[in-house]
Amino acid sequence: MNLILLYPEEVQASGQILSLKDRRFQHIAQIHQPQIGDRLRAGLINGPIGEVEVLALSASEVQLRWHLAAAKPSPDALPLELVMALPRPKMLKRVLQTAATLGVKSLWLIHSYRVDKSYWSTPVLSPDSVHEHLCLGLEQAGDTLLPQVHLRKRFKPFVEDELPALVAGRRALVAHPYQAQDCPAPAWQPSVLVLGPEGGFIPYEIAKLQEAGVESVSLGSRILRVETALPVLLTRLFPLR
Amino acid sequence: MNLILLYPEEVQASGQILSLKDRRFQHIAQIHQPQIGDRLRAGLINGPIGEVEVLALSASEVQLRWHLAAAKPSPDALPLELVMALPRPKMLKRVLQTAATLGVKSLWLIHSYRVDKSYWSTPVLSPDSVHEHLCLGLEQAGDTLLPQVHLRKRFKPFVEDELPALVAGRRALVAHPYQAQDCPAPAWQPSVLVLGPEGGFIPYEIAKLQEAGVESVSLGSRILRVETALPVLLTRLFPLR
Incomplete structure (x- = not known):
């Protein structure tokens, strides 16, 4: 703290x-x-x-x-909409803390084919629990601005009806090992980052994300757990501040 | 896996x-x-x-x-000697896995003033346990080359007698928020990275590290936990492969 x-x-x-x-x-x-x-x-x-x-x-x-x-002043907030397939509960706690520590201010937790439906009923997702883990992350970083967390239990309505508006005017990327370009150079610009579940998005989901304007980028030859991919990707996308 | x-x-x-x-x-x-x-x-x-x-x-x-x-082939190994103040046991497990996943092949766990002495007797440090957590990290990344882990229970002999030889011919950096330059651009070059304990190294330790040829670099305005600082720093130091 x-x-x-x-x-x-x-x-x-x-x-x-x-x-x-x-x-x-x-x-x-x-x-x-x-x-x-x-x-x-x-x-x-x-x-x-x-x-x-x-x-x-x-x-x-x-x-x-x-x-x-x-x-x-508080440290600079990342100009980012972070969209993540809901992680399993134990990892969710750490993801909430890490996202808050690293300056994420808008987090969308969404469903995906490889997200176990039971994850949506975890007590970790209760408002009090989410609030507590975000506060732990802020206290670590020395920040005061609480992130907003949005829960979206259905993939298709989110990607078709909400994601295009988020993507408009922003650099929008999904970490995906196949058919992907290299990760772009760090730049402090409005961005959307989409992170898949353990095991990755299925091809249908990648196609839907691309339809919404999200481009695939590679993270290199190593396969990372979500909680490791998050700090790695944020560091690749944004310069140090 | x-x-x-x-x-x-x-x-x-x-x-x-x-x-x-x-x-x-x-x-x-x-x-x-x-x-x-x-x-x-x-x-x-x-x-x-x-x-x-x-x-x-x-x-x-x-x-x-x-x-x-x-x-x-296995993914490329990082050309890195990673020196870390021994984390508390729960964090040590994740640090061993994350270091192995990210391609660290040589890890030095050292004592420091803010490392609780009891951490050195944790069962997590037993050879079998260290081996298991490294294997979990390798299996995640899709790598086969087992990292070497070196335990050094005394700070001063390590920094005075061993560290200068590690530093020779390598870029050598310690993450430290004070009196620090900005982190250099990513480069695939032989490096030594030193990471302090929660709460940081004390001024005496920073001075000893600098005497051994290690330069302080800043990680920005946010204070990160060790398990978050590790992927962030490795991403800052090395380009994507």
């Missing part, structure tokens, strides 16, 4: 005092182990980054004062 | 028949669900890639015939 995320309902004004008793308290007490008076980096969800000053620390809570004075 | 790894003691010659009952059998039966006569990609550890033909499949084992005829 490189930044402590606070909710707008917890602090409204600089100088305000608040108490934390949840996992943020646990993390501060066990990892930061602060002295009274220490200042830690903190930020408001979807708001500015500042600091909290440690006023008191007990066995069950930490008392903090929020300071907006030293405000710093 | 995009390639079934076989041991040289299991098959010596093309056309040879073998039976598998271990996790490879489980994976073939549950994921591949092959028909009799199907051919699956397979390879010998530290040897060539070919195919296995499915001869028989029961509830407890699969009988295969090894064919070398369709031999393909």
